[in-house]
Amino acid sequence: MTTINIHSPPDEVLFYANDSFYKFVEQCLGTDEMELIKIQGIKNTRTLIHLPNVLDVLKVECEALDDIQTRVCFKLKDNTYIVKPGVVAGVEDFVEALRAKDKEYLKKTEQQQKKSKRKTDNDKSKPSINQASPSQPLTANSSATPSLAFLSTNNSPSTPSEALPSINGCKQLINEFIEKWCKSYMPDILLHESNDYTLFVKESNMHLKCSCGIEMKLPFQPKTKTFQISSFYRHVKQTNCSMIKQKQNANQHLATNDQTKDHDQSDIAPVVEDVDSSQTQHSNSQSLSLSSSIICKNPRASLKRIHKSSLPITITSGAGNETSSKRSKNRQ
Template sequence: MDISAFIPPDIDANGQEEDQRADPSLGTAIVNTQILTIFNYKGNQVYVYGALSNENENKLTPQKWIFYFVPIMMPVQMADDPNGSWVISVRNEVRAKLMLSNTDVEVLALKAIEKKYAPDEFQYSKFWTVAPLMIDSIKAYVVKGGNSPVEGVYSNPITHPNGQEIIFRKDLIISTINSVPCFLLTNDPCEVLNLNIDDDALNVLKGKICFPLSDGSFIVKPGFKTGFICLRDLLSKKTEERLKQLRSTKTQSTTAAPMNNIPSSSPSSSPSLTPPRTTIASAPQIAASPSSDIVATPIMEHRRYFLNLLKSWCSNHKDDFLSDSFDLNEGKDFILNVLYDQNNDLKVNVKCNCNKSITLAMKDGKMQLSNYQKHLRSTNCSHIKAIKKMNGEQKKISLQQSKDASSSSTSVTLKA
């Protein structure tokens, strides 16, 4: 039998599951026998199977019967973790602890089995063996919301596990930002500093560019975060200028080449009824192509276009966010990435402060805000939830202060 267990996705920095996946899924099993019975454990159905020997060579000796149930694959808190998390990071490794079974599950399984037999048979239940199905192999992944494996984390295969609990150890692939294109394609270079990773080099870096918080976490100093945003803008501008130079050089060489192909005429040459054919590449035609128009638009102009669109959208949706001055700011509420790929196609990505990354669609060389708007309207964004909650509380305070001021004014009028 082969069981594939997936660690529940959307794990936060403390190794905890997010709300939408609070109940971990059971392991799945493939067996060649009929289900004997089913019982419930913490809202999940657990399937129980009887060994083939129960109906064959051991049919007349019930005290030898054996039963199996599907391993429950539920998280177990790490004993050495002060926060009681079931997923932790240790240096360059992610560790997760799952249990196949426990005493409560085995008792529930035995009670469910007893109901399937007559009294003269289940009187031997104290001799029965009730255990998790034997596993040939199991592999765990850290996955995203779409159930695709997270880049940079190896899967962890385990063969023939024989304990009630399993600790998966998944090595992290450490990579550095060692080029300008790599930096421009990185959504947030500071993101790794928010992770709870026990790494000496990372801890030294945190001590230099982060403020420690009372709960043990870190926050990147605003100056460094703004510096990364400015560096991204400058590198994007320099990259765009370099692309323009390359395109200009290519265009000049293309238009200059046909001049050598114009045939020379001499008095001795006889006239021809068919004029010589000369192929000339026209520079204006290249400049007029749609793709060149898109590429010619500076990245900074695309950024301004996005920010103006977003500002207008925020202004039109103040009521939805319970604030008369609702606005979203780059670096605080989101990170905007605008760049051209190797094919000179514009790529725009917005990373919300909730860590969700949204790719914007393009139409006629202009970015469309619809995907980001959909995210802002959704109920899954923790950052927008926090903004609405804060705005709602401020509105209640303002309303109460207004009522108190009105009551005070009425009281003074009556006394007069």
């Protein structure tokens, strides 16, 4: 057993019993004092500190005490005994130190119980994240909004839940960070929760699972109240993530379709013009053929009609009347 400072003992000394208790007493006081305590049936620390005076037993006239009495007492000439001053001082100091330790322990335990009770009351009004299943997804429609009081990067003592965001708040925070990162480093690809990744709590820590099947932990940073998402960024940027590949292929396919559509539209326009011109030529040819057929049937009449239609109609005086009279004579 290691050496123990009796004036600053560990809490465990209050729970020593039987052999461990007797060894502890022997180490601190000595063999004679240990046997004096053992002969009285004192088997543990708590019994010892509740006795008024361990040395009172030496006042009893009993043959069982004769041997121990001669070792811890002085025998006077009148056949009476007086306890050695060193034994008295040692035992009293030892018991007093244990009583002080017991009071300290009880006070500390009471404070812990009060703190635990307050925490329990707070948990009843606002359930903690540990009340959810270890792999419960973080959904925006969750009726409860437990805090992330137990999320930490190194399993250090938890931060008070009042200083940490709710599950929905953490979910929104992570989604916003991922969206901003995508706009800066992958502008052609946007990632959405539920479709491309899933957020859930596992072993009191936030986890992210990519739709490709890779799962990673998102450590919580208590000082900044944010999550470390760099592992997910590296995954989608530097690894052969099947989800990212599908999105890239879809973007390429969409771009190819757009180019093909634009090319097809540019090819259709001349065809329409050709059709229109061919229709116009066909119509003109029909008109010419019709005129030709009319001319062939009655060439002179046709020429006269064409000649008359081509002459302008003018109204003049003098010469015009003379010309008109000549035409009438010719007709006669």
